[in-house]
Each structure stands twice: as C-alpha cells, then as structure tokens.
Amino acid sequence: MIFWLAAVALAVVPLIPAVPVYWVTLLDNIGLAALVVIGLVLLTGVGGMTSFGQATFCGFGAYATALLTTQYGVSPWLTLFVALAVTLAVALALGFITVRLSGHYLPLGTIAWGIAIYYLFGKLEILGRNDGITGIPPLSVAGYQLSDSRSVFYVIWAFVLAACVATSNLLDSRMGRAIRALRGGTRAAEAFGVDTARVKLIVFVYAALLASVSGWLYAHVQRAVTPTPFGINASIEYLFMAVAGGTGHVVAAIFGSTLVILLKEALQRILPVLLGHTANWEPVVFGAVLVLILQKWPGGLWMFVERLLPQSLAPKITADAAPLPVRSLPARGSNLLSLERVRKAFQGLVAVNDVDLSVRSGDIVALIGPNGAGKSTTFNLASGLLPLTAGTVSFDGVRIDGEAPRRIAARGMARTFQHVKVLPDMSVLDNVALGAHLRGKAGVLSATFRLDRAEEARIMADAARQIERVGLKDQMLLQAGSLALGQLRILEIARALCLDPQLLLLDEPAAGLRHFEKQQLARLLSQLRDEGMSILLVEHDMGFVMGLTDHIVVLDFGMRIAAGSPEEIRANPAVIEAYLGASA
Ligand SMILES: Nc1ncnc2c1ncn2[C@@H]1O[C@H](COP(=O)(O)OP(=O)(O)OP(=O)(O)O)[C@@H](O)[C@H]1O
Numbered sequence: 001m002i003f004w005l006a007a008v009a010l011a012v013v014p015l016i017p018a019v020p021v022y023w024v025t026l027l028d029n030i031g032l033a034a035l036v037v038i039g040l041v042l043l044t045g046v047g048g049m050t051s052f053g054q055a056t057f058c059g060f061g062a063y064a065t066a067l068l069t070t071q072y073g074v075s076p077w078l079t080l081f082v083a084l085a086v087t088l089a090v091a092l093a094l095g096f097i098t099v100r101l102s103g104h105y106l107p108l109g110t111i112a113w114g115i116a117i118y119y120l121f122g123k124l125e126i127l128g129r130n131d132g133i134t135g136i137p138p139l140s141v142a143g144y145q146l147s148d149s150r151s152v153f154y155v156i157w158a159f160v161l162a163a164c165v166a167t168s169n170l171l172d173s174r175m176g177r178a179i180r181a182l183r184g185g186t187r188a189a190e191a192f193g194v195d196t197a198r199v200k201l202i203v204f205v206y207a208a209l210l211a212s213v214s215g216w217l218y219a220h221v222q223r224a225v226t227p228t229p230f231g232i233n234a235s236i237e238y239l240f241m242a243v244a245g246g247t248g249h250v251v252a253a254i255f256g257s258t259l260v261i262l263l264k265e266a267l268q269r270i271l272p273v274l275l276g277h278t279a280n281w282e283p284v285v286f287g288a289v290l291v292l293i294l295q296k297w298p299g300g301l302w303m304f305v306e307r308l309l310p311q312s313l314a315p316k317i318t319a320d321a322a323p324l325p326v327r328s329l330p331a332r333g334s335n336l337l338s339l340e341r342v343r344k345a346f347q348g349l350v351a352v353n354d355v356d357l358s359v360r361s362g363d364i365v366a367l368i369g370p371n372g373a374g375k376s377t378t379f380n381l382a383s384g385l386l387p388l389t390a391g392t393v394s395f396d397g398v399r400i401d402g403e404a405p406r407r408i409a410a411r412g413m414a415r416t417f418q419h420v421k422v423l424p425d426m427s428v429l430d431n432v433a434l435g436a437h438l439r440g441k442a443g444v445l446s447a448t449f450r451l452d453r454a455e456e457a458r459i460m461a462d463a464a465r466q467i468e469r470v471g472l473k474d475q476m477l478l479q480a481g482s483l484a485l486g487q488l489r490i491l492e493i494a495r496a497l498c499l500d501p502q503l504l505l506l507d508e509p510a511a512g513l514r515h516f517e518k519q520q521l522a523r524l525l526s527q528l529r530d531e532g533m534s535i536l537l538v539e540h541d542m543g544f545v546m547g548l549t550d551h552i553v554v555l556d557f558g559m560r561i562a563a564g565s566p567e568e569i570r571a572n573p574a575v576i577e578a579y580l581g582a583s584a
Pocket residue numbers: 346349351369370371372373374375376377378
C-alpha cells in the first residue's frame with residue numbers, strides 16, 4: 001500500500017511547475033540507475049553473485065538502439081526488442097562461462113569481460129569509436145516527442161515500477177526461493193533438486209536485461225552515447241548503490257540509487273563552497289562516505305526506512321488448496337536402497353572399502369563408527385554428492401550411481417546436513433517450501449506475471465502440512481535464524497519431507513542437541529517410520545541409535561565390521577573394541 005502511495009506521490013512531482021527541471025532530471029537519472037540496481041539486488045544481494053560488469057549490458061542496450069535508429073531509421077520502440085535480444089544473446093554467452101566460476105573468480109571474471117567490452121565499444125568503427133553515436137531521436141508516444149526531462153520521466157519510472165513488481169513477484173515464487181537458496185551454497189540447493197547452474201544463468205540474464213532497458217532509455221534521454229558510461233567505474237557505482245541501499249529488498253534498489261546520486265550531487269555543490277577552491281575533492285569524500293556506510297551498515301541503509309514501515313503481512317496459507325500429488329511408498333520390507341561393494345579412494349587413502357549396506361522400506365537404519373571411519377563418505381556416495389571409485393548404488397531397483405544429487409533427489413531421496421543449511425533470513429515456511437521445488441513447475445515468466453498462484457498455494461499448503469507433521473507449527477512464520485539448533489534440525493527434516501521422499505538421509509541429526517531435544521527427535525523419527533517412511537542416518541550418539549533403529553551397520557577404517565539389530569551390535573566384540581571400547 002505504502003509502495004503504491006509513494007508511486008502516486010512520485011508521479012505528481014513533475015506536474016508541479018515549481019519543481020525545477022534540474023530535480024526532475026535527477027529523478028530521471030535515479031530511475032535509470034534503479035533499473036540496473038534492481039537487477040543487481042537480485043543477482044548479488046539475493047543470488048550472491050557479485051558482478052562488476054552490469055554497466056556493460058547498459059552499453060548493449062544503448063548502442064543497439066543508437067545504431068539502429070540513427071543508421072537505419074528503425075523506430076525506438078522496435079529497437080527495444082532488438083536491444084533485449086542482443087543483450088540476451090551476449091548475457092547467455094557471458095553468463096554460461098561466468099556463473100560457473102566460484103569465489104573471487106566470479107567477480108574477477110565480470111571485471112575481465114567488463115573491461116574488454118568497454119574497450120570494444122571504443123574501438124569499433126560502426127559504433128563511432130570513442131566519439132560514440134550522436135543524433136539519437138527521442139522516444140515518442142502517439143506522435144508526441146518525449147524530448148524533455150518531465151515527459152520522459154513517466155516512461156523511465158513506468159519501467160522502474162514494472163521492474164519492481166516483476167522482481168518482487170519473482171522473489172515470492174518457487175524460482176525466487178531457488179534463487180535465494182543459492183546463497184546457502186550449491187550443495188544444499190542441489191539436494192532439494194535446484195539446478196543451480198541454470199538458476200544462476202537465469203538470474204544473470206534477468207539482471208542483464210534490466211540493465212539493457214536502462215541503457216536503451218539512457219540513449220534516448222541523452223540522445224548520444226559514448227563508451228564512458230558503460231565502463232568499470234559505472235559498474236562499480238551501480239554496485240555501491242545496491243550495497244548502500246541494502247541488497248535484500250527490491251525497493252532498497254531505488255533507495256540506494258537515490259542515496260548515491262543525491263550524495264554525488266550534494267558533494268559537487270557543497271564541497272567547493274566549504275573548501276573555497278576548485279580542487280576536485282568530490283571523489284575522495286564520496287569514496288570515504290561510502291566506505292563509512294559499508295563499514296557501519298553493511299546490510300545497507302534501507303533497514304532504517306524498513307523499521308518505520310508496517311511489517312508485511314504473514315504469507316497466506318490457503319487451507320483449501322488442492323494437495324500436491326504424493327508418490328506411493330514401496331511395500332514395507334522391500335529393498336529400497338542398496339550399496340554393493342562401494343569403494344571411495346581419495347588419492348592414496350581408501351576412505352570406504354567395499355562396503356555393503358541396504359535399507360529396507362519402513363526401517364530406520366543407522367551407520368555408525370568411530371571418527372574417520374568413513375560414515376559421511378558412504379552417506380555422500382549414496383546421495384550422489386561424491387562419485388564412486390567402485391561398486392554400485394541402487395534405489396528402488398534402479399542403479400543411481402553416477403547420477404547428479406538433484407536427479408537422485410527427484411527419485412525420492414531427501415537429505416539433511418550435518419551442519420544445518422537453512423536460510424536464516426527466510427521464514428520457516430519458506431525454508432520448508434524450498435524442499436518442494438521439484439514438485440512445482442512454475443518458471444520465471446509465470447512468476448513475474450503471477451500466473452503461478454494456484455501452484456504456489458499448493459506448495460505452501462504442503463509446506464505448512466509438513467511443518468505441522470514435525471511439530472513446528474508455532475514457529476512456522478518465524479525467521480529460521482531465530483530457531484534453536486534442535487528446531488533447525490527438525491526444520492531440515494520438514495524440508496526433506498516436502499520433497500515427498502521415499503527415503504530420508506539424515507546426517508548426524510542428533511549432533512549438538514540437548515537431551516530433551518534428542519528425545520523429541522527420536523519421537524519424530526519413530527512417528528515417521530510408523531507412517532511408512534524409510535530412514536538412513538549417520539550418528540555418533542550410541543544411546544540415540546540403540547533405542548531407535550531397526551538395523552545398524554558399523555564401519556571402522558572404511559570397512560564394514562558388523563551389521564545387525566541393535567542387540568546384536570551391542571554384543572558384538574569387534575564393535576565394542578572399535579567403537580564402544582574406544583569411548584570407554
Ligand atoms: N574430500 C576428502 N579428501 C581426502 N580425504 C577425505 C575426504 N573426505 C574424507 N576424507 C578422509 O576419509 C576418511 C573418512 O572420512 P569420513 O568423513 O567419511 O569419516 P566419518 O566416519 O564420517 O568421520 P566423522 O565421524 O569424524 O565425521 C577420513 O580419514 C577423512 O580424512
């Protein structure tokens with residue numbers, strides 16, 4: 001509501017004759033920057049991919065329209081589609097290479113192509129080399145030329161408004177959750193079935209297209225383009241705007257753009273008066289202020305505004321949403337997971353040495369052993385996180401070794417993590433809904449146009465059902481970051497259940513839990529088994545395992561030294577020697 005009131009108030013500004021043209025021009029510049037920064041909020045703030053090359057994509061939009069309108073007389077509105085098509089092709093090619101980079105190689109990659117393309121713009125004869133292209137026509141609507149700041153204002157801000165709405169819609173969707181999941185690490189996201197390389201590429205292209213629209217508008221506002229506004233300096237400035245505003249919220253992009261542009265303007269006016277001479281101190285003070293902001297408020301300054309706004313309403317859960325389809329569980333007692341003579345060697349070290357392990361449907365099976373016995377490695381071989389050196393893994397009668405973790409997840413194997421991997425600033429409900437990624441289909445287009453609501457309601461209703469199933473109903477709308485470790489581990493189980501699995505893989509589910517939390521967890525796992533769920537868990541806590549499981553496999557130095565019921569394992573001398581003996 002406040003957002004729309006602000007939009008109406010903004011729309012009135014250029015109509016007030018007393019508002020100087022200079023201020024309207026500033027608002028135009030803020031709008032142009034905000035388009036790029038909205039993309040950066042999604043790419044960097046939400047998706048965690050830092051780009052120092054966004055201005056380059058503005059360049060593609062600007063040069064495409066500059067060339068076509070001045071050389072070939074094409075209508076500017078048509079060139080918008082050409083600009084988007086050119087940017088799409090370039091962003092797909094650059095993104096394909098760039099988003100596969102990780103750590104600091106990713107921003108370095110964006111710097112590299114940002115610089116290269118900037119020089120390319122300045123070298124190409126057809127683009128007028130460093131002099132650029134002049135004589136670009138203004139935009140026109142119904143024969144009326146938008147050649148002044150006031151008239152073009154509405155076109156710029158219509159695009160900003162559309163970008164805000166589309167991006168907010170996108171974030172509040174299945175794809176939006178997948179984009180947020182990127183911040184939690186590729187491993188976790190892939191385990192829920194997210195194709196992380198594809199999602200990264202989608203975000204990269206989305207941000208590039210917004211920058212291209214900004215460049216296209218810029219060309220028709222300035223009526224001339226040169227390479228300068230599309231260089232690395234401009235890209236860094238856009239990144240500052242995103243970070244200074246706050247990278248977690250779409251509206252913060254507008255706030256950050258306003259902040260940085262007004263700061264630059266203010267410094268240009270105030271500093272010469274204060275310092276009384278013409279030396280160019282603005283960049284120095286500008287840099288110092290930005291460093292101060294980054295130091296003091298790394299989350300961005302939007303949070304100060306956000307605190308003053310009414311809290312957004314809790315997400316609606318439609319109780320009567322049709323349930324998502326549920327896969328049938330295999331007959332109780334049938335062989336669900338089989339590891340046969342699996343082996344994993346890390347260079348010289350054989351971490352898992354020809355181990356056999358099977359899980360029957362409806363059983364809780366534990367994999368135990370002293371530190372370094374090879375439990376986690378075996379677990380990761382089963383879930384596809386590590387490739388096998390030898391042996392086979394079959395799930396529900398089908399060989400799955402060699403398949404990617406997300407394909408294995410799609411078959412009905414869901415996992416939790418030894419070090420919990422939740423998104424702390426997302427609600428428990430949204431975190432759990434992430435587990436249902438593979439049960440939905442809605443992509444970017446249906447999300448931005450809100451055509452995904454029926455599917456989204458079904459996903460949310462299922463997530464709420466799983467949360468109730470594990471007993472976290474009272475925490476459903478809290479931020480996941482506010483939960484205790486025991487609740488976080490249960491949240492991960494709810495998220496795994498949201499995948500509609502046949503088998504749950506739990507990596508040290510009781511690690512770090514207090515006694516009553518362990519009891520609560522054991523009750524939940526028994527309840528799930530009673531409901532027909534099969535569970536394989538890696539665990540250190542013998543008391544927890546003995547009271548809960550149907551079958552135990554013991555590893556030591558990568559070898560299987562025993563397998564049997566808890567009673568058999570308790571009485572096995574090799575186990576007492578290797579495991580219990582060690583702790584005794
Ligand atoms: N990526 C790796 N590269 C090299 N060695 C590894 C790798 N992962 C595990 N190892 C080694 O393989 C052996 C088994 O490790 P693993 O983590 O599977 O044991 P674990 O039983 O899960 O131990 P813990 O209970 O301490 O987690 C250890 O000696 C470990 O150092």
